Every structure is written in structure tokens, then in C-alpha cells.
Amino acid sequence: MAVQLPLAFLNRMKTLLRDEYSQFLSSYDKPRYAGIRVNTLKISEDDFRAISPFQLRPIPWCATGFYVDEGLKPGKHPYYHAGLYYIQEPSAMAPAEALNVEPGDRVLDLCAAPGGKSTQIAAKLRGRGLLVTNDISADRTKALAKNMELYGIRNAVVLNETPERIAEAFPRFFDKILIDAPCSGEGMFRKDEDMARQWERHSVAKCTLMQRDILKSAASLLSPGGRIVYSTCTFAPEENEASIAEFLEHHPEFEVIPLPEQSGFSPGRPEWLAMLAEGGNGLTLDGQGSPLLEISEEAIAQTAGCGRLWPHKVEGEGHFLAVLQHKGSIEQPEQTVTAEERRDRRDRRLDGRAGKSRKQEKAVNARNAGKKEPDERVMLEGWHTFAAEQLCSVPEGETLLFGGHIYVSPLNKQQLHGLKTVRPGWYVGTVKNGRFQPGHPLAAAIHPSEARKVLDLSLADGEAVRYLKGETLEIPESRISSTPNTKPKGYVLITVDGYSLGWGKWQDGLLKNEYPAGWRWT
Numbered sequence: 469m470a471v472q473l474p475l476a477f478l479n480r481m482k483t484l485l486r487d488e489y490s491q492f493l494s495s496y497d498k499p500r501y502a503g504i505r506v507n508t509l510k511i512s513e514d515d516f517r518a519i520s521p522f523q524l525r526p527i528p529w530c531a532t533g534f535y536v537d538e539g540l541k542p543g544k545h546p547y548y549h550a551g552l553y554y555i556q557e558p559s560a561m562a563p564a565e566a567l568n569v570e571p572g573d574r575v576l577d578l579c580a581a582p583g584g585k586s587t588q589i590a591a592k593l594r595g596r597g598l599l600v601t602n603d604i605s606a607d608r609t610k611a612l613a614k615n616m617e618l619y620g621i622r623n624a625v626v627l628n629e630t631p632e633r634i635a636e637a638f639p640r641f642f643d644k645i646l647i648d649a650p651c652s653g654e655g656m657f658r659k660d661e662d663m664a665r666q667w668e669r670h671s672v673a674k675c676t677l678m679q680r681d682i683l684k685s686a687a688s689l690l691s692p693g694g695r696i697v698y699s700t701c702t703f704a705p706e707e708n709e710a711s712i713a714e715f716l717e718h719h720p721e722f723e724v725i726p727l728p729e730q731s732g733f734s735p736g737r738p739e740w741l742a743m744l745a746e747g748g749n750g751l752t753l754d755g756q757g758s759p760l761l762e763i764s765e766e767a768i769a770q771t772a773g774c775g776r777l778w779p780h781k782v783e784g785e786g787h788f789l790a791v792l793q794h795k796g797s798i799e800q801p802e803q804t805v806t807a808e809e810r811r812d813r814r815d816r817r818l819d820g821r822a823g824k825s826r827k828q829e830k831a832v833n834a835r836n837a838g839k840k841e842p843d844e845r846v847m848l849e850g851w852h853t854f855a856a857e858q859l860c861s862v863p864e865g866e867t868l869l870f871g872g873h874i875y876v877s878p879l880n881k882q883q884l885h886g887l888k889t890v891r892p893g894w895y896v897g898t899v900k901n902g903r904f905q906p907g908h909p910l911a912a913a914i915h916p917s918e919a920r921k922v923l924d925l926s927l928a929d930g931e932a933v934r935y936l937k938g939e940t941l942e943i944p945e946s947r948i949s950s951t952p953n954t955k956p957k958g959y960v961l962i963t964v965d966g967y968s969l970g971w972g973k974w975q976d977g978l979l980k981n982e983y984p985a986g987w988r989w990t
């Protein structure tokens with residue numbers, strides 16, 4: 469077997485899977501599968517099929533997902549830089565599909581970095597409604613923010629918060645919530661050997677506790693009648709059926725919506741919960757006592773409706789998901805609140821400040837004390853002048869000034885007050901030395917028909933790659949297509965085969981490269 473699997477893991481799986489175990493084990497001798505998902509914010513699935521540089525084979529549980537040959541390096545193609553597709557493990561495409569997102573929904577992706585599922589949700593929103601995408605790791609939110617930008621997403625806010633603090637700021641606000649929970653990662657051992665090596669560190673017991681807390685916060689963030697999808701990439705029943713059964717026991721206002729078996733989902737395994745309760749052979753039930761013994765049979769039985777993707781049954785890695793539907797009318801039970809939490813909430817009410825305590829507010833103020841917000845009027849004038857000169861219409865949404873940058877946001881500043889906000893919306897630019905400089909995300913998200921000046925670079929003669937490498941290009945004026953009465957000098961939207969890539973600045977036959985240094989093709 470190519471992958472070194474922890475012995476304790478193998479023993480657990482043997483106990484759980486019994487007759488199926490040898491089949492499961494043999495899946496580790498097979499190659500992993502690679503997938504891409506078409507970003508329908510930028511290109512339709514049919515149009516992508518027509519220009520795809522790769523052979524595509526559909527993934528059964530995701531209409532926009534395709535198996536590709538990983539050896540063809542899908543990350544090294546100008547279309548990838550144009551945000552036409554996201555590289556995603558095939559099974560990982562299932563949870564966002566089950567969320568049933570509709571344009572106009574308010575969606576929260578609680579554990580989102582690096583953003584695979586968030587980009588999928590954003591495509592389903594089609595620019596309407598709101599996506600709040602969050603991760604507790606500040607470092608990982610950098611990749612998350614970059615992906616929101618690369619994939620041309622206009623209606624997303626990126627947070628770096630705890631679920632508890634988001635829940636305080638947005639009670640019962642969201643229609644759909646995705647919890648792609650931190651987990652012990654057992655389902656990824658074939659794809660990522662590091663996960664196998666770190667298995668003991670990301671112990672099942674530790675993850676179970678985190679998952680319980682995240683689910684509890686999500687319940688209070690959801691509006692009545694809304695939907696939560698909970699997913700993990702692990703096999704451990706403690707982190708899957710047990711987390712769901714326990715959640716249902718404390719939240720009778722939710723029910724599991726069974727996943728359709730025809731797309732490759734195997735049912736959940738409620739019978740494993742009895743095995744957990746008995747313990748033994750590495751089935752630890754998190755070492756916190758035996759809460760499962762107190763869970764009703766009804767809640768346990770519902771976990772049969774959860775879905776499992778098994779590497780020996782489908783072409784993809786191991787995944788678990790549960791669709792938790794709020795029944796709509798039943799009041800959520802009052803959560804137990806400690807004296808300290810009550811004091812904190814009262815402080816906030818008195819101060820009229822959403823989402824943070826006095827202590828937290830002082831810390832934020834201290835951090836911001838040294839930062840000087842540039843003149844608001846100058847900033848906004850710069851943006852509006854640029855939009856009038858360069859764009860065919862001004863993008864809709866609230867214009868926010870944040871840390872010296874201008875954003876167009878689906879939320880207002882008050883709603884984000886006190887939350888650690890990585891991106892309050894779509895970054896459109898900034899003013900430096902009195903001049904407006906458009907942001908790269910503005911270019912990445914506009915369709916060429918929205919720009920007054922466009923220069924299309926060809927894939928065939930290598931021009932697009934030279935642009936992505938940061939080179940200055942010689943471009944005659946005749947190649948710039950512009951709307952009537954627009955001078956070619958200045959900012960131009962650069963596209964590859966008609967798909968937006970970034971900005972360039974044209975003057976006298978030379979195109980100065982404005983593609984961000986950190987994003988360049990190396």
C-alpha cells in the first residue's frame with residue numbers, strides 16, 4: 469500500500485466495517501481522483517465544455533464538476549487565472565450542492581478557508597443575496613479572501629471570527645449555513661499523507677468537541693425554516709452520526725433530510741452509535757462520558773438519512789454530510805447563559821454596539837488608533853469618477869470605506885461593527901496621492917461588456933501568459949476595443965479569449981502591466 473495508515477485507525481475501521489473492510493482497504497491502492505468545478509459566475513458549463521483544455525468526465529453529485537487528469541496541471545493554465553474553474557477534490561463538491569442555495573439567499577459558510585465550497589455557493593447565488601464566509605484561522609483567511617477575488621465574487625464578506633461572536637452579531641439571520649467542520653481528516657489519507665501522519669494530533673475526541681460548539685452556534689444563526697449542511701472529511705462516527713444525533717436531541721426544531729442514494733451517497737450508520745456506546749477497539753466516544761446513552765432512539769434513527777461517500781464505492785475521497793432542516797415554526801429552546809455572558813450581553817445592549825463586549829471594543833479601538841482613514845469625500849469621488857469613465861454602469865451595493873480601501877458591500881458598516889473583517893465586500897480600489905487606483909478584484913469580477921475599454925489577449929501566441937508573468941506588452945491602439953468617445957489611454961480591462969484577467973494601463977503603444985505582483989505566473 470502506497471500510504472502509511474495509522475494502526476489504530478485501521479483497527480477502528482475493521483471493527484466498524486467488518487465484511488466491507490478488505491474492499492475499503494484496497495481503495496488505498498487505487499489512484500486518487502482530481503476534479504475541477506466550472507465557475508458559472510464567469511462562464512456557462514456549456515461554454516466551458518467547448519473551450520476546455522482538458523478532457524472532462526462528469527461528477528455524479530455536482531452538475532458543474534468534472535473529473536480531470538491531474539497530470540495535465542489544471543492550476544497552470546491562463547483559464548485558471550481567469551477564474552473559469554476551481555480545482556476541487558470531487559467528494560468535496562457534495563456539501564454545497566446539498567445546501568440548495570437559491571439566488572437572493574443569505575448564506576453563511578462558517579469554516580470556509582481556503583474557499584472551495586464558498587466559491588461554489590457564490591456561483592449558485594449568481595451575484596444576488598449575501599455570502600458571509602468565515603474562518604477562525606487568520607492565516608487561512610488570506611487564501612479565502614484571494615479565492616473570493618479570483619473567482620469574481622461581488623456579494624461576499626470575509627470574516628475571521630469565532631462562530632459564537634458571529635452568532636451574537638447575526639441572530640437568526642441566515643437562510644442557509646454550511647459547516648464544513650474541522651475534523652480528524654480520515655477521509656483524506658489517500659489524497660494527503662500529511663493528514664495520516666497528523667491523525668493523532670487532530671484527535672477524534674478534540675474535533676468532536678469543536679464540532680459540537682460550532683453546530684450550537686449555527687443553530688442560533690439560522691432563520692426559522694432555514695437549512696444547515698454539516699460535513700466532514702472523516703469516517704469517525706463520533707464526528708459524524710454522533711454529532712448529528714446529539715444536535716437533534718438538543719434541537720428538536722430540526723430534522724434530517726435524507727440524501728438521495730442515486731448520486732453515490734451511502735446512508736449514515738446509526739448502528740455504529742450503539743457500538744460507540746459500548747466502546748472498545750479504539751471506539752472512544754470522545755472520552756467525555758457517554759452522552760450517547762442519553763440520546764433518544766428517534767434522534768439516532770434519523771442519522772440513517774445522512775450521506776457517506778466511500779472511496780471504495782465512488783470515485784472520490786471519504787466524506788460525510790447531513791442536511792439539517794429547521795422545521796420552521798417551533799421556537800428554539802432558550803440556551804443556558806452564564807452570568808458572565810448575561811453581563812456581556814447587557815453591556816452590549818447598553819452601548820448599542822453589535823457583536824462585541826467593552827473589553828473587545830477597547831482592544832479593537834487600540835489597534836485602530838494608529839490608522840488614519842483618508843478623506844472620505846476624496847475617496848468616493850475618485851471611485852465615482854473612475855466608474856463613470858471606465859465602466860458602463862456603477863456597480864450596485866453599499867459603498868464602504870474600510871482601512872483606506874473602497875468596497876462595494878451587501879452589508880452596511882454597522883452590521884459588521886466589531887467583527888474581525890478581512891474583506892467587508894468587493895474591493896474596487898483605493899486613492900493614492902489623490903489618484904484612484906482600481907483593485908484587481910474589480911477587474912476579476914466585471915464582465916468585459918461592463919468595461920468601456922477592453923484588450924483581449926490570445927492564448928495561442930503566448931500573450932496571455934506574458935501578461936500573467938507581469939511583462940510589459942507592445943500593443944497598437946487598434947487592438948483596444950472601446951465604447952464610442954472613450955480614449956484608449958489609461959486603464960484597460962485585459963481579457964483572455966473574452967474572460968477578464970486584470971488591469972493594464974495603455975499609453976503610446978505600450979501596455980503597462982497591473983497584474984498583482986503576488987499573483988503572477990512563475
Ligand SMILES: C[S@@+](CC[C@H](N)C(=O)[O-])C[C@H]1O[C@@H](n2cnc3c(N)ncnc32)[C@H](O)[C@@H]1O
Pocket residue numbers: 560578579580581582583584585586602603604605608629630631648649650651678682
Ligand atoms: C475542512 S476545512 C474547510 C475547507 C473549506 N470549507 C473549503 O471547502 O475549502 C475546516 C476549516 O475550519 C476552520 N476552523 C477550525 N475551527 C473552527 C471554528 N471553531 N470556527 C470556524 N472555523 C474553524 C479551519 O481553520 C479550517 O480552515
